[in-house]
Amino acid sequence: MPTPSAANLFNEPGCAVNQAKGDKQRKVGCGARTLTPGAAAGGCAFDGAKIALQPIADAAHLVHGPIACEGNSWDSRHALSSGPQLFRTGLTTDLSELDIIHGGEKKLYRAIKQIVERFRPPAVFVYVTCVPALIGDDVEAVCTAAAERFATPVIPVVAPGFVGSKSLGNKLAGRVLLERVIGTREPDVPTPCDINLIGEYNVAGELWQVKPLLDRLGIRILASITGDGRYHDVACAHRARVSMVVCSQAMVALARGLQERYDIPFFEGSFYGIGNTGAALRQLARFLTAAGAPADLEARTEALIKAEEARATRALAPYQRALKDKRVLLYTGGVKSWSVISALHELGMTVVGTSVRKSTDDDQARIRELIGEEAMLFGQVPAKEMDRRLRAGEADILMSGGRTQFVALKARVPWLDINQEREDAYAGYGGIVNLARRLHGALTNPVWAEVRRPAPWAATEAPLEAAP
Amino acid sequence: MNGALLATKACAVKPLKVSPALGGALAFLGLDRALPLLHGSQGCTAFAVVLAVRHFREAIPLQTTAMSEINTILGGADNLEQAIENIFKRAAPAVIGICSTALTETRDDDIVGDLKLMRERHPDWDDLAVVYARTPDFLGSLEQGWGAAVEATIRALVPPGSGRKRLRQVNLLTGSHLTPGDVEAIAETITAFGLTPIILPDISGSLDGHVADAHVPTTLGGTTIDAIRRMGHSVLTLAVGDHMRGAAALLEDRCGVPFRVFDRLTGLAAFDGFVAELIAVSGAKAPEHLQRQRSRLVDAMLDSHGTLGNRTLALAGEGDMLVAMGRFVTELGARVAVAVAPCATPALAHVPAERIIVGDLDDLEQAIAAAGTDSIELIVANSHAAEIAHFFDIPLMRAGFPIFDRLGAGHQVTVGYEGSRTLLFALANTFIARGHAPAATAASGATLPPFMGETDHAPASSC
Numbered sequence: 001m002p003t004p005s006a007a008n009l010f011n012e013p014g015c016a017v018n019q020a021k022g023d024k025q026r027k028v029g030c031g032a033r034t035l036t037p038g039a040a041a042g043g044c045a046f047d048g049a050k051i052a053l054q055p056i057a058d059a060a061h062l063v064h065g066p067i068a069c070e071g072n073s074w075d076s077r078h079a080l081s082s083g084p085q086l087f088r089t090g091l092t093t094d095l096s097e098l099d100i101i102h103g104g105e106k107k108l109y110r111a112i113k114q115i116v117e118r119f120r121p122p123a124v125f126v127y128v129t130c131v132p133a134l135i136g137d138d139v140e141a142v143c144t145a146a147a148e149r150f151a152t153p154v155i156p157v158v159a160p161g162f163v164g165s166k167s168l169g170n171k172l173a174g175r176v177l178l179e180r181v182i183g184t185r186e187p188d189v190p191t192p193c194d195i196n197l198i199g200e201y202n203v204a205g206e207l208w209q210v211k212p213l214l215d216r217l218g219i220r221i222l223a224s225i226t227g228d229g230r231y232h233d234v235a236c237a238h239r240a241r242v243s244m245v246v247c248s249q250a251m252v253a254l255a256r257g258l259q260e261r262y263d264i265p266f267f268e269g270s271f272y273g274i275g276n277t278g279a280a281l282r283q284l285a286r287f288l289t290a291a292g293a294p295a296d297l298e299a300r301t302e303a304l305i306k307a308e309e310a311r312a313t314r315a316l317a318p319y320q321r322a323l324k325d326k327r328v329l330l331y332t333g334g335v336k337s338w339s340v341i342s343a344l345h346e347l348g349m350t351v352v353g354t355s356v357r358k359s360t361d362d363d364q365a366r367i368r369e370l371i372g373e374e375a376m377l378f379g380q381v382p383a384k385e386m387d388r389r390l391r392a393g394e395a396d397i398l399m400s401g402g403r404t405q406f407v408a409l410k411a412r413v414p415w416l417d418i419n420q421e422r423e424d425a426y427a428g429y430g431g432i433v434n435l436a437r438r439l440h441g442a443l444t445n446p447v448w449a450e451v452r453r454p455a456p457w458a459a460t461e462a463p464l465e466a467a468p
Numbered sequence: 469m470n471g472a473l474l475a476t477k478a479c480a481v482k483p484l485k486v487s488p489a490l491g492g493a494l495a496f497l498g499l500d501r502a503l504p505l506l507h508g509s510q511g512c513t514a515f516a517v518v519l520a521v522r523h524f525r526e527a528i529p530l531q532t533t534a535m536s537e538i539n540t541i542l543g544g545a546d547n548l549e550q551a552i553e554n555i556f557k558r559a560a561p562a563v564i565g566i567c568s569t570a571l572t573e574t575r576d577d578d579i580v581g582d583l584k585l586m587r588e589r590h591p592d593w594d595d596l597a598v599v600y601a602r603t604p605d606f607l608g609s610l611e612q613g614w615g616a617a618v619e620a621t622i623r624a625l626v627p628p629g630s631g632r633k634r635l636r637q638v639n640l641l642t643g644s645h646l647t648p649g650d651v652e653a654i655a656e657t658i659t660a661f662g663l664t665p666i667i668l669p670d671i672s673g674s675l676d677g678h679v680a681d682a683h684v685p686t687t688l689g690g691t692t693i694d695a696i697r698r699m700g701h702s703v704l705t706l707a708v709g710d711h712m713r714g715a716a717a718l719l720e721d722r723c724g725v726p727f728r729v730f731d732r733l734t735g736l737a738a739f740d741g742f743v744a745e746l747i748a749v750s751g752a753k754a755p756e757h758l759q760r761q762r763s764r765l766v767d768a769m770l771d772s773h774g775t776l777g778n779r780t781l782a783l784a785g786e787g788d789m790l791v792a793m794g795r796f797v798t799e800l801g802a803r804v805a806v807a808v809a810p811c812a813t814p815a816l817a818h819v820p821a822e823r824i825i826v827g828d829l830d831d832l833e834q835a836i837a838a839a840g841t842d843s844i845e846l847i848v849a850n851s852h853a854a855e856i857a858h859f860f861d862i863p864l865m866r867a868g869f870p871i872f873d874r875l876g877a878g879h880q881v882t883v884g885y886e887g888s889r890t891l892l893f894a895l896a897n898t899f900i901a902r903g904h905a906p907a908a909t910a911a912s913g914a915t916l917p918p919f920m921g922e923t924d925h926a927p928a929s930s931c
Contacts, residue, residue: 035510035534038551039558044511062479066570066605068487068508070480072515075852076522090852094480097606100574110478130509130571131606134540161511162537162571382558383527387683403517406527410679451679 035165041380041403044161046129047073048169051420052251053125053157053176055201055226056234057081060121063092064108064139065129066100069161077420079201082208082228086119095131104137112146112154122231123153123181133160153231155180170250177225177234178257185235187222192292194222195284196240196264198255199248200271202227203420206427210271213308213428217301218294219284225254238262242287244269244280247336265291271427272336273343274312278305312429316347319436322444323347329395330354331381331404332418338363340399340418341370343426347436351375352395383407397443412451414442481830482852484784485810486869489567490516491613491644492603493530496565498642498669499621500690503561505531505551507544507579508569512605522872524675529686531555535571544572545582552586556596559685562693563597565617573604597693599624609810610869611711611786614644618668618715622722625696630724632701638749639702639725640665641716643709645789645868648676649881654708654733657743657884660758661750666695666702668715675878700725704749706742708733708883709788710815731818732792733883734891735799736765761885768889769800772896777801779899782839784808784832784849785868787815793848793867794819796888797895805844806835829853836860846898863898 043051046069054061054077063070074090081087093111095104112124124146128139139156147154159172187194195214200207207227214221223229223237237243243255243266255266265287269280285293285301326349330337337354344351353376356364364377383404390398390411398408401419408415416438417423426435489506493516496504506513513532520528533547548566555564568579579600587593601620603613618641638658642651651672658665673689680688699705700723707716707729716727728745732738740762743754779802783790787809794804798820807821808831816824825831829849833856836844841860847853850868857864871877881887 035532035536036550036554037533037547038505038531038554040510040532040534041514042510043514044509047511047514066487067480067483067485067609068489068512068515068570068605071483071486072490072519074483076518088855089481090483092480092483093478094483094485095570095606097604100570100606107478112479114477114479130540131574133537134571134574160537161509162535162540164536165510382685384683384685391682403521403527406521406525407683410527410683412679 043166043169045159045164045166045169045172046127046161048166048171048250049157049159049173049176050127050169051077051166051201052170052173053226054087055079055081056123056125056229056231057087058084058122059231060086060089060091060115060119060124061127062108062111062115062124063090063127063129064095064104064111064132064137065092065127066095066131067092069127069129070094077201078204078422079227079420080203080205080208084230086121089119091115100131100135103135104132105139105142108132108137108139108142109146112142113150116146116150116152121152123155125155125157125176127157128160130160130162133158133162153181153184167250170248171253174251174254174257177237178254178261181231181235182223182258183235183238183262185232187233187236187239190222190239191220192241192294193217193219193288193297194240195219195288196223196225196237196243196255196258197221197227198225198243198245198266199251200224200227200246200427201420204422204425206271206425206431209425209428209430210277213277213281213304214284216304217281217285217297219288219297225251238264240264241291241293242266242284244284246270247272247339270336270339271431272339274309274346274429274432275342276339277428277432278309281305308429312432315433316436319440320348322440323349323436325350326396326439326443327352327394329389329398330418331386331398331400338366338370341367343432343435345370346432347439349439353378353389355379355381387411397439412448414445414448416442477827480828482828482833482856483810484808484828484832484850484852485609486519487512487516487569487605488603488608488610488613488616489569489605490519491608491610491615492567492601492617493565493613494520494610494644494671495614495617495669496563496567496599496601496621497528497530497674497687498667498671498690499563499565499696500670500673500687500692501562501684502565502674502687502690503529503531503555503559503563503685504565504567505533505555506567506569507533507548507551508535508571510534512569512571519870519872523870524677524878525875526675526677526878529559540571540575543577544575545577545579545586548579548582549586549589552593552596552598553590556593561596561686563599565621566598566600567603567613567617568601569603570605573602573606597625609786611644611709611788611813612811615711615714618712619718621668621696622699622715622718625693626699626719626722627697628722629700633703634664634698634701635703636662636750637664637666637698637702639699639705639716639719639727640667641705641707641712641719642667642669642671643707643712643788645709645786645792646671646883647878647880648672648674649879650733650883650887652676653881653884653887657758658706658746660755661746661752663746663750665706666699667691668696668699671878677878699723704728704745706730706745710791710818711788711813731788731815732795734792734888735796736762736769736885736888737799738792738795739884739888758885761889765885765889765892768892772892773800775896775899776892779803779845780805780839780843781846781848782806782808782832782836782844782862783819783821784829784847784853786810787813787819789868790819790821791815792882794821796891800892805839806832808832808835829856832856833859836862845902846895863902865894865898 070092143154397414493504601617674687705727804821
């Protein structure tokens with residue numbers, strides 16, 4: 001059961017999943033759903049909070065806890081920065097046994113001092129992990145004292161792993177931004193074309209596939225929350241004219257908070273696929289025009305979409321034949337399933353099944369409509385079952401995260417990374433071409449025929465068995 | 469402790485240390501049909517899995533007791549029992565290797581007592597081996613967790629008592645610094661003397677990157693429980709790595725099996741010692757092919773000593789890796805200007821470095837900057853050091869854990885006459901590829917901000 005303050009996080013008018021629930025179900029919470037010991041997979045709340053905040057590239061991200069939390073995980077995500085690299089530097093208080101016995105507060109204070117004096121960051125995010133939460137370190141107080149003493153914002157992120165799942169951590173991080181960061185700075189020059197992008201983490205540089213499009217329309221990303229983000233910009237997010245939530249239910253609460261507090265409208269959209277990208281650009285233009293952007297913005301947007309769509313279609317042509325009607329099995333958290341499915345359809349591919357672990361009923365209906373009655377919608381699939389399906393030839397390719405990759409590869413079935421460790425960026429018009437190139441490369445690689453060849457001894461054994 | 473400097477800062481920057489619970493889990497992965505289980509929050513397992521997957525490029529079976537805030541306060545026995553039951557039903561492993569974490573160790577449940585009660589409640593678990601290793605994240609690094617898991621395995625599964633010895637059976641205790649390729653090479657050498665090794669843990673069977681016929685939710689390959697139960701009958705235990713000393717001594721105490729600890733098997737003298745021991749225990753002559761391999765290593769040393777002599781290296785990694793690498797390169801005339809270890813261990817006394825620091829990769833960076841980047845010609849460390857090497861424009865030879873930006877980490881062989889020769893050529897070729905041009909000046913003009921508060925911070929504990 002979540003604590004009372006956390007319970008508030010589970011009433012989210014802006015979230016479709018939440019609204020679809022009954023009262024009782026809502027009280028149970030979402031990120032805090034009970035996990036099954038011995039059959040759970042996935043990150044903790046700390047993981048989720050760090051994923052959401054760490055892309056703020058010029059800030060220092062200090063993990064207060066024993067070595068496991070940062071030592072096992074630092075610099076493992078492909079969120080990219082166009083400038084500062086401090087966010088990638090692993091920083092941890094590395095609590096020892098004695099620190100835990102005596103309490104970690106003093107060490108934390110000294111660690112903040114060390115970081116501020118050495119790196120001079122615009123802000124320090126301090127992540128509370130399970131052990132300091134358990135022993136009762138007053139991290140809030142330490143951060144307040146340190147912020148005052150060192151004249152630098154020091155922001156506690158209280159999302160220890162044991163309070164819930166990764167998605168709860170995302171939410172807690174969103175609340176930290178809303179409560180403690182956004183609204184603390186003012187932009188030098190506000191413009192009527194300022195937007196917030198929320199939930200785009202610039203994994204593999206996807207933000208940079210979208211930004212040039214916006215640049216050409218004169219739309220400025222005032223705050224990128226948080227891909228390739230800067231602390232100052234995020235702190236100015238309250239001056240944007242519209243927020244776009246990019247495939248992230250967990251961050252809807254932040255967008256809604258911005259709407260309530262600062263009257264910034266928001267919408268949910270995606271940059272995966274030609275159609276989705278166009279729709280997102282149109283929405284942005286419409287909201288901005290309503291909020292005072294130049295009247296010709298919508299017309300320019302249409303012109304840009306038309307030109308880019310034509311260009312993308314030309315670039316996709318060489319791949320189309322090989323991709324046509326190929327069967328994809330999609331295994332992701334499910335949040336972005338619908339947007340990826342429509343992108344795959346644009347490539348002429350068939351989605352034979354998709355996970356809907358975190359999708360809403362609406363989303364599921366939407367997916368069902370997209371992929372047809374025959375395709376499977378499933379929740380968590382045990383690796384064994386996935387292995388069986390792939391070996392039975394139910395799909396030509398698996399698209400999933402890194403952890404499932406070996407299920408496909410060991411079954412000698414093509415695989416493409418769609419999660420955070422992916423090397424290639426799939427957003428915007430350039431992204432769909434990348435996606436087509438990658439899929440084409442994976443599906444047409446001659447290696448599949450090679451690795452499926454029977455071993456020479458299998459070839460000689462078989463006739464022997466056949467002749468009794 | 470051999471004049472090693474303990475870093476005295478409150479904040480670890482670019483950690484070199486990983487969690488002992490991860491080390492323990494990796495050791496358990498060397499058991500056949502095993503499923504390691506971290507007793508902690510689900511994040512403890514998720515991070516460990518991701519890192520291990522990136523290193524080995526294999527599916528890593530590893531489960532969690534999924535401790536929540538409230539379970540932690542009330543005690544974790546229920547979660548542990550449910551986890552074992554669920555794993556038992558779904559994956560049917562031969563052994564579950566439990567590693568504690570900082571979370572459960574701070575709460576400090578009586579897991580051993582709890583496990584006893586659980587077994588009474590679950591007679592159906594009778595054929596399931598359950599091993600519990602204490603691997604709190606606040607004490608030690610990879611090596612300590614690995615050592616604790618091996619010791620726990622022996623304590624749980626090797627029956628005490630000396631029993632009848634089998635004259636051709638030896639135990640091989642493999643340290644965390646050995647790759648699946650290393651373990652296989654050592655085993656082959658032992659077998660060549662007509663001896664049968666029981667290898668604990670045997671990651672060469674489970675993490676060697678093979679393609680199985682069907683998916684299994686546990687490890688496939690590794691030391692079998694049966695083999696572990698027979699370890700007391702061996703005539704000798706060969707332990708590789710100082711962090712395997714405790715496990716070797718435990719086997720001697722329990723079963724009267726004498727042991728020899730080899731701090732490394734990389735390099736001519738080191739492997740000669742190992743082979744001499746095999747000759748003594750087997751009474752056999754060294755096989756022809758081994759003699760030939762030795763001769764080839766000697767020849768390689770003659771060919772490469774000119775290239776390696778007087779070179780200066782900087783090393784970072786777990787203690788026993790530093791011993792193997794440091795001693796090998798100094799035997800060829802190179803110098804180790806600085807060696808950084810995540811923890812103070814007895815092995816550091818045998819690292820032939822001019823400066824030994826217990827700290828993190830930032831300490832390595834500062835030490836290189838202090839030594840002058842022109843003076844360091846090669847860094848040997850894990851993949852996290854790539855940025856540092858790039859910044860200074862010094863080549864990096866990847867070694868240790870994790871290696872995630874190169875393929876084949878599990879197949880690098882640096883032990884034995886052949887493995888030593890491969891390593892030697894790799895080292896020499898790195899220097900040859902760089903030619904004699906002075907190190908690029910990109911970094912010499914760059915200044916690093918000084919690390920603040922050398923005197924300002926209370927010493928961090930050694931681990």
